[in-house]
Amino acid sequence: MRVIYNEQMAELADLLGGMAGLAGDAMEQATKSLLDADLELAERVITEYDRIAEMIALAEEKAFALLALQAPVAGDLRQVVSAIQIVSDVNRMGVLALHVARMTRRRFPNHAVPEAVNTYFAEMGRIAVKMGAAAKEVLETRDPERAAKLNDDDEAMDDLRKHLFTLIMDRDWNYGVPSAVDVALLGRYYERFADHAVEIGRRVVFLVTGVLPPDADSEKEAPL
DSSP, X not given: OHHHHXXXXXXXXXXXXXXXXXXXXXXXXXXXXXXXXXXXHHHHHHHHHHHHHHHHHHHHHHHXXXXXXXXXXXXXXXXXXXXXXXXXXXXXXXHHHHHHHHHHHHHTTSOSSOXXXXXXXXXXXHHHHHHHHHHHHHHHHOOHHHHHTHHHHHHHHHHHHHHHHHHHHSTTOOSHHHHHHHHHHHHHHHHHHHHHHHHHHHXXXXXXXXXXXXXXXXTSOOXX
């Protein structure tokens, strides 16, 4: 029975890691569609989200089956509950990439953001992809030290979003209110993507050690 449980947990961990990797890939493609006003690429991101959704449903099914059939206790229960919470975080990462792609589609054939802020979104996209890959890595390796380092990239993402706000609130912003709103929304999508990657890291630390790390920024809003 123990061997079966360990095999099922390993399968679930691999599935979660694969989902995180796909979410990172989706954000990479969504960012490219945003910067290039590439409708075809945006539509591909939107369509391929179905694959992530199918994996999420499968992961939930496997996790709840472990609860129902294996009746885990103590450390085993912690692993299963953490996995269920991680499913939710990965799902939100995929949805946030979806939002970016939908913004591209909504503004096509125009660019969704002014060229003046392209470099910021290119960097936010790079950080998001890096964090998606890191989340995949920590889910597969369960390395608590690597998981804790996800917060470093999150701080860089926060700084970029704050700087975007200074730009759109400046009196020299010449691109109008609708464009400022789009920039603010997109900045939020990238920031929340990073937040959920950090949450995955925190949950992996808890899964391995039994201790939930303190929230590095308790004043931030709860991830969407």
